[in-house]
Amino acid sequence: MALYSAKVMDHFKNPRNVGIIENADGVGEVGNAKCGDIMKMYIKVENGILTDVKFETFGCGSAIASSSMATEMIKGKPISEALQLTNKAVAEALDGLPAHKLHCSVLAEEAVQSAILDYYTKNNIPYDSEQFKCVLCAHGEEHVEEEE
Amino acid sequence: MFVYADHAATTKLSAAAMKAYAETAAKYYGNPSSLHSVGQEAQEMLTACREEIAGILGAEAREIYFTSGGSEADNQAIRSAAYAGARKGKKKIISTAIEHHAVLHTLKRLEREGYEIVLLPVGESGVVEAKAVEEALDENTALVTVMLANNEIGTIQPVAEIGAICKKQGVLFHTDAVQAVGHIPVNVKKIGCDYLALSAHKFGGPKGVGALYVRRGAPIFPLIEGGAQERGKRAGTEDLPAVAAMTAALKASVADMDATSAALQGLQHKLIDGLSKIPHCALNGDREMRLPGNVSFCFEGIEGESLLLLLDEKGICASSGSACTSGSLDPSHVLLAIGRVHDVAHGSLRLSLGAENTVAEVDYMLEAIPEVVNYLRNMSPVWRDLMAGKRQFIL
Numbered sequence: 001m002a003l004y005s006a007k008v009m010d011h012f013k014n015p016r017n018v019g020i021i022e023n024a025d026g027v028g029e030v031g032n033a034k035c036g037d038i039m040k041m042y043i044k045v046e047n048g049i050l051t052d053v054k055f056e057t058f059g060c061g062s063a064i065a066s067s068s069m070a071t072e073m074i075k076g077k078p079i080s081e082a083l084q085l086t087n088k089a090v091a092e093a094l095d096g097l098p099a100h101k102l103h104c105s106v107l108a109e110e111a112v113q114s115a116i117l118d119y120y121t122k123n124n125i126p127y128d129s130e131q132f133k134c135v136l137c138a139h140g141e142e143h144v145e146e147e148e
Numbered sequence: 149m150f151v152y153a154d155h156a157a158t159t160k161l162s163a164a165a166m167k168a169y170a171e172t173a174a175k176y177y178g179n180p181s182s183l184h185s186v187g188q189e190a191q192e193m194l195t196a197c198r199e200e201i202a203g204i205l206g207a208e209a210r211e212i213y214f215t216s217g218g219s220e221a222d223n224q225a226i227r228s229a230a231y232a233g234a235r236k237g238k239k240k241i242i243s244t245a246i247e248h249h250a251v252l253h254t255l256k257r258l259e260r261e262g263y264e265i266v267l268l269p270v271g272e273s274g275v276v277e278a279k280a281v282e283e284a285l286d287e288n289t290a291l292v293t294v295m296l297a298n299n300e301i302g303t304i305q306p307v308a309e310i311g312a313i314c315k316k317q318g319v320l321f322h323t324d325a326v327q328a329v330g331h332i333p334v335n336v337k338k339i340g341c342d343y344l345a346l347s348a349h350k351f352g353g354p355k356g357v358g359a360l361y362v363r364r365g366a367p368i369f370p371l372i373e374g375g376a377q378e379r380g381k382r383a384g385t386e387d388l389p390a391v392a393a394m395t396a397a398l399k400a401s402v403a404d405m406d407a408t409s410a411a412l413q414g415l416q417h418k419l420i421d422g423l424s425k426i427p428h429c430a431l432n433g434d435r436e437m438r439l440p441g442n443v444s445f446c447f448e449g450i451e452g453e454s455l456l457l458l459l460d461e462k463g464i465c466a467s468s469g470s471a472c473t474s475g476s477l478d479p480s481h482v483l484l485a486i487g488r489v490h491d492v493a494h495g496s497l498r499l500s501l502g503a504e505n506t507v508a509e510v511d512y513m514l515e516a517i518p519e520v521v522n523y524l525r526n527m528s529p530v531w532r533d534l535m536a537g538k539r540q541f542i543l
Contacts, residue, residue: 036479059472060451060454064527
């Protein structure tokens, strides 16, 4: 399919880190079923390192590929580094996404942040709310209403 | 295995059409508007095609105008009736919520130009009630436009009943028959329509050619100005090879219609029965009042584009009404109109069969589709929530 790069198709057909983590240290869910994309990310943290990452996604090919790529990019990395992951980096790592699919990489970035925020909250770890402003504003729901 | 199950999107050029195209292009190269013999031979060929198509539709040759396809035909019919209505102070147009965009977008533009557009609901069956058309009609109505059969869910509309209502009230009636012509019997007299649009590539003809039937006496204005082709209603040198190929394709489709239709219905019901076994899914549109060969389902917990991509990997070409495939944020307006909520409408699949599809192909699809649906559900957080009771099943 010419719509997607070979990288996207590879991550879509053979997604890395699919599944759930029982007793995850952090879980983040972004998007909503109404707009057709939901990403759920599970993280396991040891000494500030993301020792395991898993995802579940309801969505199109690029949503599944973006989730897969994002997990691959943060797995084994310190949290501080995972927080630097941008949607642009995810899209670039996939050799680009069609313009109308870029929001899938945004969701991937937000899913990572949302899972880390959940970990911080559960463990009473102080954080800079500026860093999480996108996920804190419950972006998904409000975004959809606006678009309609 | 390779299975092409997207005949409602387009069909392969039929053997008859291919032959007619090649022969006409080689033999009738003249411009039908030219006075010399080469031009006049082309003109005669064009006339023969017009007569053939008119005969199949129950029309007169002079009531058939060749166009660039179904969209142009829909645009021209609607605008012609709208402008004629406006001259008499009638600026209301009645249609349905499930029309093709060629109709809906034309109506939307007319609304911006000051027309009143009424889109009738269809309910879960995907079939509009003729009574609803009757109730919406008033002295300000310029046109009623209702499709003969829906392109997504295949539902057949009661156009003959609607035609009779319109005739009684003296209101113009257009039907977009793009999905129907060549697949089910279509006769303009029996429908009682003033306009009917058709497209060649839906029944084995080439892309880029179609026709508009305009009842003698019904208003018709050109969208494209220029030469006097098509009795001054559609300028531009005629694409004679395409018209000849369309004619040959239609002739062949109509000749085989009964046998093809029976075979397709067998495959269709087998597919519907087989796919219905997948838990938490639903057939879209009425099961009986639908085109032979159309199968449309929604599967809860998954998204249509990923379903299509994985089916393509397995050699199955299908289509979906999910937002991701529609190129907008919303899923198909047709699925929403029959009451499928967004969450479910995103997980739609349309399989449209053609004469070349086989029982073996249907068996293969019945093996592959549940597999892919399961695979996607197993990675879907929505499905997990549904199974855990954290979210209510809709289907």
